[in-house]
Amino acid sequence: MAYHVHTTRALILKSRGEGEGHKILHLLTEDLGVLTAHAQSVRVLKSKLRYHLQDYTLSRISLVRGRSLWRVTGAETISRAHTRLPYSRAITARLCSLAFVLTLPDDPHTDLFQDLFALVEYLGAEDIVREELAPHAELLTLLRMLARAGFLEEHTSLSRFISSHSLSNALLDEFVPISPSGFSLAEETLTRAQVMDTAMLY
Numbered sequence: 001m002a003y004h005v006h007t008t009r010a011l012i013l014k015s016r017g018e019g020e021g022h023k024i025l026h027l028l029t030e031d032l033g034v035l036t037a038h039a040q041s042v043r044v045l046k047s048k049l050r051y052h053l054q055d056y057t058l059s060r061i062s063l064v065r066g067r068s069l070w071r072v073t074g075a076e077t078i079s080r081a082h083t084r085l086p087y088s089r090a091i092t093a094r095l096c097s098l099a100f101v102l103t104l105p106d107d108p109h110t111d112l113f114q115d116l117f118a119l120v121e122y123l124g125a126e127d128i129v130r131e132e133l134a135p136h137a138e139l140l141t142l143l144r145m146l147a148r149a150g151f152l153e154e155h156t157s158l159s160r161f162i163s164s165h166s167l168s169n170a171l172l173d174e175f176v177p178i179s180p181s182g183f184s185l186a187e188e189t190l191t192r193a194q195v196m197d198t199a200m201l202y
Contacts, residue, residue, distance in 0.1 A: 039072040051077065
């Protein structure tokens with residue numbers, strides 16, 4: 001029986017070990033939304049895939065649909081630059097945790113992927129990113145994610161920032177003066193929706 005191999009960009013939201021060297025991955029994919037996949041023997045030292053399937057890595061992953069889970073058949077790293085520094089890794093971890101609870105398995109959610117892709121691309125650009133702007137990049141991405149998931153009510157002063165997927169120093173410099181109101185809105189929304197501990201906010 002022939003199996004269709006689906007290859008997509010994916011951010012590894014979290015993972016756990018299973019059995020003798022296997023791994024269960026929770027992925028936010030570009031085409032299929034959040035899904036759960038089984039990676040065979042990737043925790044053994046000789047595995048060629050183990051370094052491409054670490055938490056928070058942006059990878060290009062090949063998958064085959066199984067009866068209950070997707071199976072990983074191949075992977076290559078696109079970027080891990082956003083995990084090199086403690087502050088950028090912490091930001092990525094918090095928002096990956098939020099992405100996991102905002103979507104249902106196998107529910108296409110391309111806007112959410114684009115929001116997180118823009119974030120990791122920004123955090124990984126060492127020649128561009130400014131550390132003092134990183135918390136504002138996190139907050140803006142969080143607001144975008146809540147808006148895509150339908151939790152955030154429209155807010156006039158923030159709408160032009162939220163409607164976009166892009167992140168840049170110029171955009172964040174404009175966002176900084178209104179970030180306190182954005183923070184209050186995010187905190188209120190998270191408390192109401194009960195999808196994330198507000199203590200995780202910066």
